[in-house]
Every structure is written in C-alpha cells, then in structure tokens.
Amino acid sequence: MAPALSLALGLAYLCSCGSALRISPASARAAAPRMAYSKVNVPTAEESRKKNPTAADRPSTSAKYANLLPGQRDTKKNSRQRIMKKKSYKRGGNPFDRAIHRDVSQKMSEQFAGEIVNQMKEDTFREVTVGEGDRSITFVLAKEFGFCWGVERSIELAWAAREAYPDKTMHITNELIHNPGVNDLLRNKDIKFMEKDATAVGGKRFDTVGEGDVVILPAFGASLEEMELLDSKGVTTVDTTCPWVSKVWTTVDKHQLSEMTSVIHGKYQHEEAIATASMCETYLIIKDLKQATEVASYVMQEPGCLTDEEFLEKYKHAASPHFHPRKHLKKIGVANQTTMYKKETQAVGKLLEKAMMAAHGPEKIKEHFAAFDTICDATQVRQDAVSELTDASQSEDGSPLDFILVVGGWDSSNTCHLLEIPHERGQIGYHVNTAQCIRPDNSVEHRDVDGNVFVTENFLPLDRPARIGVTSGASTPDSVVQECLEAIGMLKKLAAGVVAADVAVPASAVPATQRASKAAADEVTDAASTETAPEEAAAAVQWLAERGIMAPPSTDGDAAVEAADDEAAADPELPMQAAAPPGFEWGETF
Numbered sequence: 001m002a003p004a005l006s007l008a009l010g011l012a013y014l015c016s017c018g019s020a021l022r023i024s025p026a027s028a029r030a031a032a033p034r035m036a037y038s039k040v041n042v043p044t045a046e047e048s049r050k051k052n053p054t055a056a057d058r059p060s061t062s063a064k065y066a067n068l069l070p071g072q073r074d075t076k077k078n079s080r081q082r083i084m085k086k087k088s089y090k091r092g093g094n095p096f097d098r099a100i101h102r103d104v105s106q107k108m109s110e111q112f113a114g115e116i117v118n119q120m121k122e123d124t125f126r127e128v129t130v131g132e133g134d135r136s137i138t139f140v141l142a143k144e145f146g147f148c149w150g151v152e153r154s155i156e157l158a159w160a161a162r163e164a165y166p167d168k169t170m171h172i173t174n175e176l177i178h179n180p181g182v183n184d185l186l187r188n189k190d191i192k193f194m195e196k197d198a199t200a201v202g203g204k205r206f207d208t209v210g211e212g213d214v215v216i217l218p219a220f221g222a223s224l225e226e227m228e229l230l231d232s233k234g235v236t237t238v239d240t241t242c243p244w245v246s247k248v249w250t251t252v253d254k255h256q257l258s259e260m261t262s263v264i265h266g267k268y269q270h271e272e273a274i275a276t277a278s279m280c281e282t283y284l285i286i287k288d289l290k291q292a293t294e295v296a297s298y299v300m301q302e303p304g305c306l307t308d309e310e311f312l313e314k315y316k317h318a319a320s321p322h323f324h325p326r327k328h329l330k331k332i333g334v335a336n337q338t339t340m341y342k343k344e345t346q347a348v349g350k351l352l353e354k355a356m357m358a359a360h361g362p363e364k365i366k367e368h369f370a371a372f373d374t375i376c377d378a379t380q381v382r383q384d385a386v387s388e389l390t391d392a393s394q395s396e397d398g399s400p401l402d403f404i405l406v407v408g409g410w411d412s413s414n415t416c417h418l419l420e421i422p423h424e425r426g427q428i429g430y431h432v433n434t435a436q437c438i439r440p441d442n443s444v445e446h447r448d449v450d451g452n453v454f455v456t457e458n459f460l461p462l463d464r465p466a467r468i469g470v471t472s473g474a475s476t477p478d479s480v481v482q483e484c485l486e487a488i489g490m491l492k493k494l495a496a497g498v499v500a501a502d503v504a505v506p507a508s509a510v511p512a513t514q515r516a517s518k519a520a521a522d523e524v525t526d527a528a529s530t531e532t533a534p535e536e537a538a539a540a541v542q543w544l545a546e547r548g549i550m551a552p553p554s555t556d557g558d559a560a561v562e563a564a565d566d567e568a569a570a571d572p573e574l575p576m577q578a579a580a581p582p583g584f585e586w587g588e589t590f
C-alpha cells in the first residue's frame with residue numbers, strides 16, 4: 001500500500017519503515033519527491049501468488065508429492081530415516097556383539113531383582129506376609145507392575161554400549177529413564193549426562209560432545225533437531241528410543257501427509273512430547289481434558305470461547321511457531337505421550353472428534369479428524385492392575401488395604417498416573433521414589449497427585465497387622481521396590497523393640513534432629529548399652545544405616561550422641577523434634 005501522506009492537514013508522513021515524521025504543509029510540498037510510477041515493477045497477480053501463496057494456492061500435499069517416491073519426499077520421517085540408516089547409528093535389538101548383550105542381560109537380572117517381589121510374583125494371590133502377630137505386614141502385589149520391556153531394552157542397550165566402547169567418551173542426551181537409581185548406575189559407568197543450558201543451541205551443552213564420541217538417546221527419544229545436530233558432529237549414536245514412542249512418530253508422519261495438525265495429549269515440557277512435537281509439521285500439545293474442552297469450544301466457536309489472541313497467548317509454548325488456531329484446527333489428528341492416563345487420552349480423542357463433527361458435519365469427519373491408539377500397552381496394563389488392586393480392597397468381601405505403595409521416580413509420568421487411580425477412589429496411596437522416603441520415625445516422604453512432596457507421619461499401623469498394596473512404575477527396578485518393602489518391614493521391627501521397652505536403638509542411630517534433649521539421648525544411650533537389645537532391632541538399625549536412612553550404629557555411644565548433639569546445637573534452625581511423631585517421648589518409646 002502507498003505511504004499515507006496528507007499535506008493539506010499537516011498529518012504524519014509515514015515512511016516505508018513505519019516511522020512517523022511531522023512536517024508542515026509548505027515544507028512538505030517542497031520536499032515531497034515526485035513519484036516515478038513508470039519505474040515501479042508491479043508484480044502480476046500470478047507472480048505475487050507464487051511468491052506468497054495463500055492456503056488455496058499452495059499445492060496440496062498429494063499434489064506436491066505426486067511424482068515423488070515416498071523416500072524422496074521432504075518429510076520429517078525421511079529426514080529422521082536418513083540419519084538412522086547410517087552405519088554409525090546403532091539401534092534395534094542387538095546392535096553389538098551378541099555375547100555382550102547376553103552378559104549385560106545376566107548382570108541386569110542380578111542387579112535389579114527383588115527377593116520379596118519374586119516371592120509375591122510366585123504366590124497364587126500375589127501376597128507375602130512378613131513378621132508375626134501385630135508385627136506382621138502382608139504385601140499384595142499388583143498383577144502388572146515395574147519395568148516394562150521398553151525400559152529394560154533401553155537400559156540393556158545403554159549398558160551394552162558402554163561394554164562395546166569401553167574407551168570412548170560417552171554421553172547421554174537426557175536421563176535414560178525417570179529413575180534415579182538407574183541414572184546413577186549409568187553415571188557410575190562414566191556416561192556423561194548432557195548439561196541443560198537454556199542459552200545453548202537445543203537447550204543443552206552439545207559443545208561438550210566431540211567427534212568420535214558415543215551419544216546415547218534415551219527411551220523417550222530425542223528431537224529431530226538433536227538427531228541432526230549429533231549427526232553433523234560425526235558421533236556414534238546409540239538409539240534406545242522405545243518402539244512405542246516411534247509408533248507415535250509414525251502416526252504424526254501420517255498427519256503430516258494428510259495436512260493435519262497433530263494434537264498431542266501430553267505435557268509440553270516432557271522430553272517425549274518435545275521429541276514427538278519435533279517430528280510434526282504442525283502441532284498443539286494439550287495436557288488434559290480441561291484444555292481439550294477449551295480447544296473443542298474454540299473449534300465450535302461457542303460463545304465465550306477463547307479469542308485468537310487468547311488462544312495464541314495461552315498455548316504459545318505448546319504449539320508450533322507458525323500455529324494459528326483459525327488456520328490449523330480445521331484438520332486435526334490426535335496423538336499422545338505414551339505414558340499419559342489412557343482413559344483421559346480416549347476422552348480427549350472423543351471430545352475433539354465430536355467438536356470436529358459439529359464444526360464440519362459428520363459426513364466429513366474422516367477428512368477433518370484422525371485418531372490412532374498409541375497408548376503403550378505397558379502403561380495401560382499397569383493402570384488396569386492398580387485399578388483391580390484398589391477395587392479388590394474396597395469390595396465388600398475383600399480385605400481392605402491400609403494403603404497402596406507406588407514406587408517410582410517422582411518425575412516419571414507413568415508412575416504419577418498410577419497414584420491417581422487409588423486417589424480418585426478414596427484409597428490412600430503413597431508415591432515414594434526411593435527407600436530413603438521411608439523414615440525410621442514412621443513417617444513417609446511422598447509425592448501427591450498434584451506434584452507436591454511432603455511428609456506424612458504415622459503412616460504404618462504399628463499396633464496391628466498391616467496390609468499394603470504394592471505397585472511400581474515402568475521405569476522402576478524390582479530392587480528399589482524390594483528396598484522400600486524391607487524399609488517398611490524394619491519399621492515394625494524397630495517398633496517391636498520400642499514396645500518391649502527393654503531395647504533401644506544405638507543412640508548414634510537416632511538422628512540429631514529427633515533428639516529432644518541430651519538427657520533423653522543419654523537414656524537412649526544407656527538403653528543401647530544394655531545386653532537386652534533384641535537382635536532383630538539391631539539388625540534393623542544396621543540395615544537402615546547401610547542404606548543411609550539412619551546414621552550408622554557406633555560402639556562409642558556417648559561420643560556419638562555428643563557429636564550428634566553438637567551438630568544440632570550448631571544449627572539453631574534445626575527443629576529438634578520435627579520428625580518425631582505426635583506424643584513421642586524419647587527414652588520411653590524408641
């Protein structure tokens with residue numbers, strides 16, 4: 001459009017870069033250049049359309065790819081596959097020497113097994129009772145729980161890579177899986193976790209990776225940009241992406257070919273959702289049914305729905321940069337983060353399908369909407385099993401559970417969803433990530449369904465038999481579950497020592513923060529020095545100490561108590577009885 005010039009009124013002259021200059025009519029008349037219209041090459045309508053095609057002028061995907069073989073198309077799938085076909089890209093079941101894979105599988109079975117867990121698995125009712133009388137605990141295991149094959153495969157590949165390249169510098173782009181123990185195991189094998197840095201390209205310190213290094217991609221995959229960057233660096237890539245995640249990528253490839261926007265049910269900050277989004281041409285990530293309802297309302301243009309501006313503002317971090325709701329919600333395909341709650345994904349799909357029907361008519365639904373079931377089986381069966389466990393506990397003829405223990409990383413999406421099921425049905429559940437969450441003062445540190453981590457006291461009934469349901473996330477080794485169950489068992493043993501009142505735990509085993517006073521501590525020390533402490537309680541303390549849950553027992557009780565008291569005194573902020581249960585009196589009950 002020509003610049004606006006109103007000389008008579010002395011209005012602002014708008015130059016082509018948009019700045020405004022106020023000039024008087026007379027000076028404007030003098031300064032105004034004569035326009036040489038004949039020198040302006042006005043593009044023809046056809047030329048303009050070619051340069052800046054509207055949606056109507058842009059060739060359809062089918063027209064664009066009409067004369068190209070599938071492998072010649074400029075799709076994200078093809079970009080990904082070009083990298084994956086290289087010799088330096090290791091993926092699949094056994095990319096290394098078979099002997100290495102066999103050896104690593106054997107070591108994994110030894111490292112990650114859990115004895116109590118195995119006993120429960122073998123029992124017809126999946127139960128095991130430890131202890132006797134009031135000190136007994138019956139653990140009831142969910143039918144499906146723990147490591148999924150995708151995670152096992154991922155760990156096995158990463159571990160085998162270390163064995164195959166013992167002298168290479170090795171990196172991993174992210175946590176292999178969301179389990180602190182497994183990630184520590186890899187760190188101990190000198191596999192470097194790439195540092196996150198918001199200012200660096202791709203948000204990570206890729207500059208630490210050198211040519212010839214080995215880089216592992218985690219179970220939930222890596223973005224296409226990361227894959228391309230690593231490819232350009234000449235590294236050997238070990239891809240441990242779970243095939244279920246790749247299945248979602250295949251789904252979004254189909255959306256791209258049908259010119260659909262991929263609506264991903266997931267969390268936009270989650271690594272898997274980031275990787276999946278990178279494989280889409282156009283995407284929008286919605287985290288729950290509430291957001292799906294908002295999108296559906298926009299699609300149907302219901303009164304009160306988000307305006308374009310509100311939509312763009314709200315989803316600015318969760319949509320592709322060129323996304324515009326008015327343009328990109330006409331044809332949508334639903335995909336998901338594999339670990340989302342299955343029923344919610346289904347509900348999101350149904351809701352959006354109905355909205356598209358309302359907007360475009362049922363007869364055109366296939367043209368405007370597509371949904372494929374990409375929820376991973378492992379996630380689904382674990383969710384079903386914890387539902388069953390909860391239902392059995394709450395049925396009239398069932399044996400009620402005191403609580404369900406959910407074991408797994410606090411940032412593990414599939415584990416977090418396992419807690420939601422008992423929570424929705426009013427069954428108490430505690431999500432712990434390691435055995436250290438279970439504390440000797442009978443409190444438990446746990447994460448709730450809203451993501452808050454806090455401590456609940458007196459979580460285990462000590463004066464009667466307990467019955468506890470057990471499940472664990474797909475990234476949790478049985479050995480971690482085992483440690484948690486043992487820690488709970490130890491609480492009963494410790495309590496037995498307390499109730500007998502003739503026993504005590506060595507004073508040094510009592511955390512300084514829990515000691516009410518030096519006098520009380522001395523009482524504990526005296527008791528600890530007697531010959532009457534039962535072996536069970538002492539063994540319990542030893543066990544807890546070995547796992548860093550308690551301070552180790554010392555033969556020099558007084559010295560240990562004094563050292564611990566000094567520690568407490570040195571920090572005036574230390575709550576002396578913060579972790580002690582209500583009504584707790586030192587020397588009387590511990």
Ligand code: SF4
Nearest residue numbers: 148150242244338376
């Ligand atoms: S939970 Fe499912 S998608 Fe995730 S690693 Fe396991 S099998 Fe794969």
